Amino acid sequence: MPDAEDSQTVFEVPGLAAPVEIRIDRWGVPHLYAASREDLYLAQGFNAARDRLFQIDLWRRRGLGLLSEVLGPRYVEHDRAARLFLYRGGMEEEWRAYGPEVEPAARAFTGGINAFVEMCGRRRTLLPPEFTLLGYEPSCWEPGDVARIRSHGLHYNLGDEVARALTLRDFGPEAEDLRKVREPSPHRLRVPEGLDLSVIPDDVLHVYRLATTAPWAPASGSRSAAPRTGLDGSNNWVLDSSRTATGRPLLANDPHRAVTLPSLRYLVHLSAPGLDVVGGGEPALPGVSIGHNGRVAFGLTIFPIDQEDLYVYRTDPQDPSRYFHDGGWESMVRVTETVPVAGGEDAKAELRFTRHGPVIRRLPERNAAFAVRAAWLEPGMAPYLGSLGYMGARNADEFTEAMRHWGSPGENQVYADTEGTIGWCPAGRVPVRTGWDGTLPVPGDGRYEWSGHHEPGTLPSARNPRSGWLATANEMNLPPSYPNAERTVTYDWYAPYRYRRIAEVLESRRDWTVADCVRLQTDHLSLPARGVLPLLDGLDGVDGRAGQDPRVARALGVLRGWDGRLEADSPAAALFEIWFRRHLRPALLRSALHRVLPEPDGQLERALARVLPAEDAASDARVDLGLLLSPEGRPGLEDPDEVRRVLLTSLADAFPEAERLLGDDPGSWEWGKLHRSLLRHPLAERVRERTGGEPEWMTVGPAPRGGSGDTVGAAAYTSDFRQSGGATFRLVVDVGAWDESVAMNSPGQSGHPDSPHYRDLFSSWAADEAFPLLYSRAAVEQHTERVLTLRPASGTA
Structure with a gap:
């Protein structure tokens, strides 16, 4: 931080009842010690602002629809969209849904943020430089801001719902089966009675995307209806005492999100009478969602509950603001708000709502309108705010009881307590859809309504399994006995490859250590690669092709004998990723589509563009491997000769691209020369436009990276091979020997460029390392930096 703050170790903070001590360790983790929970949360808000003020100010502005107020007219449409997806119910009902602790915590936390914001007004050296570069001041918060903002969460499955509908509309069900696997299988799609697929426009989700995607996020190549499930996965596992070298349980968690500067998460230690919790959360929210409290350790991954539906309405030809429902016409609720705009006139935002939710598209020329029903717009559904209810649990039973009240997003929680109990507890609000399953949009005429929500206890769970371990990685993990047809969770799950690799390694030994868990978190073995490589055996002699085409022979020479590990220094990993993602996958799908389309020549390339996953979301190889390894019954690849032809022609095309990207000598190729992590400040381009340049601190990296979206050490990437998603935050907890736990949070704990902890962890993260996550007072004092x-401000205690 700036020199002025370094010389000042005492801050007078309005609202405190007693002094709070903050010890910052050498890795930038703050350890907060307070005399009460109210003071603790106030200090947490103050400290979050001290380290991440610009980030959380931007979080608030984007969520409330206030970007235009400081960044200008180009953000008006984003602001309008964000306002559509705010929580608009009563705050009394909202706070009550979380339990008694959340409103006081939010009030204290935002009070702490405001205290630091006001301090910056008096001491300009504390102000992060982005505000000066962009020419505006940070704002104060209302307590309700942390609950009303909903559009920053992880939302499912509207994108898949619409992508499915458009694919069915244009190319039919066999093409949709090539777009994405549905589980549990078999699952037959049924177009809801009364739904006219032709009325759904390609851009129906444009406003929804504006609301739920940051306007400065790099372009992913995703189509308007494509799902965003390429980046937002996670891994977690828990081992009981029979599986570890120490006889103590271990818990590991590495959530996967967009790779950002600063990072999404923030590590903090919160200690007050009755509460002593350490771990990670989001800096704009009170509490900790992943970590431990000295009695129970907990870690989460996405359990992708379908909490969204697109409703398609027939509107009144005489009045497009009325829609048909339950035998009559209803009027949309109209709300008009003013959007303040820097450097221009204030804009009017006309927002419309139906009984189901915000209207995202109107199509009067087709007498149609479209609205979103989302469970996460209901009371008690602010993302991760419910973690305040479980982070003080004293044992496994209290933890799982607290999870019964969890709302959004859907989560797989694994946990372990000091009594040796381990468990898996999925949680989240699951809508009841009677007679329909949510896989496609539905008419809004009253036939397709939610009938409340399934009781929390109806989801499966597990405790103390005979195997001695539990793991989740967003895969379809409903047991065979679960009645998904009657109590549908979703049919849109992530690929199983990360989970299968985790299970394979966990099952292989009984002497696990913290260091072993870190190695598994950063494991780069690709199960899709391991599945494809045997198909290359014997290809040299097929029709003499390899002998005729030296490119194929050289490609086979690089790939043969490779173990499928996508290490940063591997030549074979580089060639495989170029081949598999950019050549083999399109060739397989093109071959399959050729035989399922009624007029393939005219539609083939358009259909291929529809079913190909977006480049940075291409971490699901189930369709590809199904076509290669189980071609029986798959359209287009029943013939083994066709499989061989696709393999050979795609290899012949991939090898020269690898030469172009990496040079003529395959021995010098390295995956990490292509696949790199380069972090960019979200508003770097805006600063460049405003000032004509940008400070060097707005870029961190690059660093070579191993892995891909298919590996446990997840590293999804864009078309230019830049890492777009993965685990910048990792945690391994040694249950009972808490100071032996480790963590990582790249590029650093602070979002302030002048802080020594702004990017001090980037290189060790890129090297797949971790640092001690301290807990005991003695260990914290030993490593305090x-x-x-x-202390209470004069006259305010």
Whole structure:
């Protein structure tokens, strides 16, 4: 931080009842010690602002629809969209849904943020430089801001629902089967009675995307209806005492999100009478969602509950603001708001709502309108705010009881307590859809309504399994006995390859350590690669092709003998990823589509563009491997000769691309020369436009990276091979020997460029390392780098 703050270790903070001590360790993790929970949450808000003020100010502005107020007219449409997806119910009902602790925590936390914001007004050296570069001031918060903002969460499955409908509309069900696997299988799609697929426009989700995607996010190549499930996965597992070298349980968690500067998550230790919790959360929210409290350790991954539906309405030809429902016409609710705009006139945002939710598209020329029903717009569904209810649990039973009240997003929680109990507890609000399953949009005429939500206890769970371990990685993990047809969770799950690799390695030994868990979190073995490689055996002599085409022979020479590990220094990994993603996958799908389309020549390329996953979401190889390894019954690849032809022609095309990208000598190729992590500040381009340049701190990296979206050490990437998603935050907890736990949070704990902790962890993260996550007071004091004291402001205690 700036020199002025370094010399000042005491801050007077309005609202505190007693002093709070903040010890910052050498890795930038703050350890907060307070005399009450109210003071603790106030200090947490103050400290979050101290380290991440610009990030959380941007979070608030984007969520409330206030970007235009400081960034200008280009953000008006984003602001309008964000306002459509705010929580608009009563705050009394909202706070009550979380339990008694959340409103006081939110009030204290935002009070702490405001105290730091006001301090920046008096001491300009504390102000992060982005505000000066962009020419505006940070804002104060209302307590309700942390609950009303919903559009930053992970939402499912509207994108898949619409992508499915458009594919069915244009190319039919066999093409849709090539777009994405549905589980549990078999699952037959049924177009809901009364739904006219032709009325759904290609851009129906444009406004929804504006609301749920940051306007500065790099373009992913995704089509308007494509799902965003390429980046937002996670891994977690828990091992009981029979599986570890120490006889203590271990818990590991590495959530996967977009790779950003600063990172999405923030590590903090919160200690007050009755609460002593350490771990990660989001800096704009009070509490900790992943970590431990000295009695129970907990870690989450996405359990992709279908909490969304697109409703398609027939509107009144005489009045497009009326829609047909339950035998009569209903009027949309109209709300008009003013959007303040820097450097221009204030804009009017006309928002419309139906009984189901916000209207995202109107099509009067087709007498149609479209609205979103989302469970996450209901009371008690602000993303991750419910973690305040479980982070103080004293044992496994209290933890799982608290999870009964969890709302959004759907989560697989694994947990372990000091009594040796381990468990898996999925949670989240599951809508009841009687007679329909949510896989496609539905008419909004009253025939397709939610009938409440399934009781929390109806989801499966597990505790103390005979195997001695539990793991989740967003895969379809409903047991065979679960009645998904009657109590549908979703049919859109992630690929199983990360889970299968985790299970394979966990099952292989009984002497696990913390270091072993870190190695598994950063494991780069690709199960899709391991499945494809045997198909290359014997290809040299097929029709003499390899002998005729030296490119194929050289490609086979690089890939043969490779173990399928996507290490950063591997030549074979580089060639495989170029081949598999950019050549083999399109060739397989093109071959399959050729035989399922009634007029393939005219539609083939358009259909291929529809079923190909977006480049940075291409971490699901189930369709590809199904076509290669189980071609029986798959349209277009029943003939083994066709499989061989596709393999050979795609290899012949991939090898020269690898030469173009990496040079003529395959021995010098390295996956990490292509696949790199380069972090960019979200508003770097905006600063460049405003000032004519940008500071060097707005870029961190690049660093070579191993892995892909298919590996446990997840590293999804865009078309230019830049890492777009993965685990910048990791945690391994040694249950009972808490100071032996480790963590990672790249590029650093602070979002302030002048802080020594702005990017100090980037290189060790890129090298797949971890640092100690301290818990005991003695260990914290031993590694304290700096001490801050917050004391009550004069006359306010």
